[in-house]
Amino acid sequence: MQTQKIALVTGGSRGLGKNMALALAKKGIDVILTYNSKQAEADEVVSSIATLGQKAVALQFDAGNVKSFDGFIAQVKATLSEKWGRDKFDFLINNAGIGIHKNFTETTEEDFDLLNNIQFKGVYFLTQKSLPIIADGGRIINLATGLTRFALPGYSAYAAMKGAIEIFTKYLAKELGSRGIAANVVAPGAIETDFGGGVVRDNEQLNAVIASNTALGRVGLPDDIGGVVAFLCSEEGRWVNAQRLEVSGGQFI
Numbered sequence: 001m002q003t004q005k006i007a008l009v010t011g012g013s014r015g016l017g018k019n020m021a022l023a024l025a026k027k028g029i030d031v032i033l034t035y036n037s038k039q040a041e042a043d044e045v046v047s048s049i050a051t052l053g054q055k056a057v058a059l060q061f062d063a064g065n066v067k068s069f070d071g072f073i074a075q076v077k078a079t080l081s082e083k084w085g086r087d088k089f090d091f092l093i094n095n096a097g098i099g100i101h102k103n104f105t106e107t108t109e110e111d112f113d114l115l116n117n118i119q120f121k122g123v124y125f126l127t128q129k130s131l132p133i134i135a136d137g138g139r140i141i142n143l144a145t146g147l148t149r150f151a152l153p154g155y156s157a158y159a160a161m162k163g164a165i166e167i168f169t170k171y172l173a174k175e176l177g178s179r180g181i182a183a184n185v186v187a188p189g190a191i192e193t194d195f196g197g198g199v200v201r202d203n204e205q206l207n208a209v210i211a212s213n214t215a216l217g218r219v220g221l222p223d224d225i226g227g228v229v230a231f232l233c234s235e236e237g238r239w240v241n242a243q244r245l246e247v248s249g250g251q252f253i
Helices: 015-026 039-051 066-084 109-133 156-179 195-202 204-212 223-232
Strands: 006-009 030-035 056-060 089-094 134-143 182-188 244-247
Touching: 006 015, 006 066, 015 030, 015 039, 015 089, 015 223, 030 039, 030 066, 039 056, 056 066, 066 109, 089 109, 109 134, 109 156, 134 156, 134 223, 156 182, 182 223, 195 204, 223 244
Parallel strands: 006 030, 006 089, 030 056, 089 134, 134 182, 182 244
Antiparallel strands: none
């Protein structure tokens, strides 16, 4: 009998993370999703996953507070045991994040540290602490950005953290290959969400500029991303490893 697959999606209560969680559920994968402060939104996603016939649980998680990670991993272990009768999950999707849009000259040390704690340090150590409870043959998917390939003013710190994530992911693939664990990066282009204050969604001028510089002629939507993550967790995606998959519709090519 095949074991039910389980994914842990950080930042799964809204935006891209919500879309990923739902796309995974549509593939028959159960989900543990995290939220930082919006429990009601997370509970709605859990309900939506239940209507798709899959199990889901929402756990509170502060992606930038590494000192809290041991307690969080203990919660995940307890949840796995209570809900699934298992001691491991299969897919780690490091999605939780924030955006700060400031020119290099105006970026403060506080801005830098906040981004680093959530976007790089947090991902690095959550992955490390999760390794004992990720099943052999599992997958790790880290989120990056099109901004590591092309440069737009105001994203120097954010894009630098995501560049670090891309290098980190290659090392994960190399060092975890003996356990059959594949590690990949999904790099969205500009997406209409509330990320970074919703600037891409709400600023009509910026939206139009991005659309005109994208080969497929529009700005991305959350629905464009979740299915790619779900594919990487599918049996069909088993041989994709150490890759950066940009999902941008051909932005700035």
